[in-house]
Amino acid sequence: MFKLLITGNKKEIDTYSLVLLARGIEHELRRGDKWEIWVPEELYDKALQEITLYQLENQETSSSKDKSSPGGAEGVVFSMLLFAIFNVALLDFKPKDELFAIGTANNVLFLKGEWWRVFTALTLHSDFGHLLGNIFFSGLFFYLLRAYLSLGLCWLLAVLSGGIGNALNLVLSRGVHISIGFSTATFGILGVLSAFVFFERGRKRILITSGFALGLLGLLGAGKGNIDLGAHFLGLVVGFVIGCCLKLFYPADLRHKWETKGLLLAWGIVIFSWYVAFSR
Structure with a gap:
């Protein structure tokens, strides 16, 4: 021995x-x-x-x-605080009614070429409660998604899924349709999170995630006529497709990728969209 x-x-x-x-x-x-x-x-x-x-x-x-989520909670909270400040700071540039006139997601104007509206609408909210609700749920989903993606990628995918979801909703809407709010992006992030949970933890978990998503979709839409369920649903679908594509075609560890680039691109899209809107 x-x-x-x-x-x-x-x-x-x-x-x-x-x-x-x-x-x-x-x-x-x-x-x-x-x-x-x-x-x-x-x-x-x-x-x-x-x-x-x-x-x-x-x-x-x-x-x-x-190393999974360095500064995860702190980074999410800080970025959500900056998002709230940006929303409020917009009121220093123009009165609320003028911001809504040039920045809401309007299907008639979008189809005439005003593309920026699908992004500017993400930073317009009817009141403080509307903004606070979106920040709370977005922060929650961002924090959960930090187990899979960097904060920069979380923001980039939120803006992209929100913008694409808004665009699809405007194209598919009948009559005049106007919407505002970050909630399309919120559901986009939930869709990305659902995709990662689906691939990481087994297909049975998708039932749990889908139930949670549909329950929240119903909760946010119940009893209120000004809730845009179409935008929420399409944001969720777009986010899920993006998440599936990442897992299938780019299966690398993304918790530390595109931290700075993602943040710059996400906020660059939003700021450039507002620049174009103010320039019209």
Whole structure:
């Protein structure tokens, strides 16, 4: 018999013993000043390899957990605060009725070429309660999505799914249709999160996620005539499609990718859209 390793930690020695048992490697536990694992000479190399592989995998898992969401909650809260400030600051440029005139998602004007409206509408809200509700739910979904994406990508996908969702809603609407609010982007982020949960944790979980999404969709739309369910639903669908595409065609770890680029692009789209709107 050859001595494989020595440790003073009983829990650790039991773990290594389980690893060897799982691989069918004969061994003995001995107690001297410390705990020891002994294996037959002919199994020594195989046992050492299995223990080394286990240690490497365990180190990678621990490192991944430590780095998964650096400043996750703080970053989300701070970015949502900036978003609220941006919404309020718009009122310093023009009165509310003028902002609504040039920035709402209006299907008649959108179809005439005023593309920016699908993005500017994301930063217009009917009152403070409307803004606060969108910030709360968006912050919640951003925080949950930080387990899979960087904050920059969260914002970029929110703006893109919100804008595309608004555009589809305007194209499909009959008669004159006008909408405002960040909620299309909120549901877009929920769609992205649903896609990642679907792929990461098994297909049965999609039932839970879908139930949550549909329940929230109904909650936000229940009893109010000014809720745009079409925009919410299309934002959700667009976000889910984007999330599926990321998982299928770009399966890399995205928790630390595009942190700065994503933020700059997301806010660049919104600010440029308002620049065009003010210039008309």
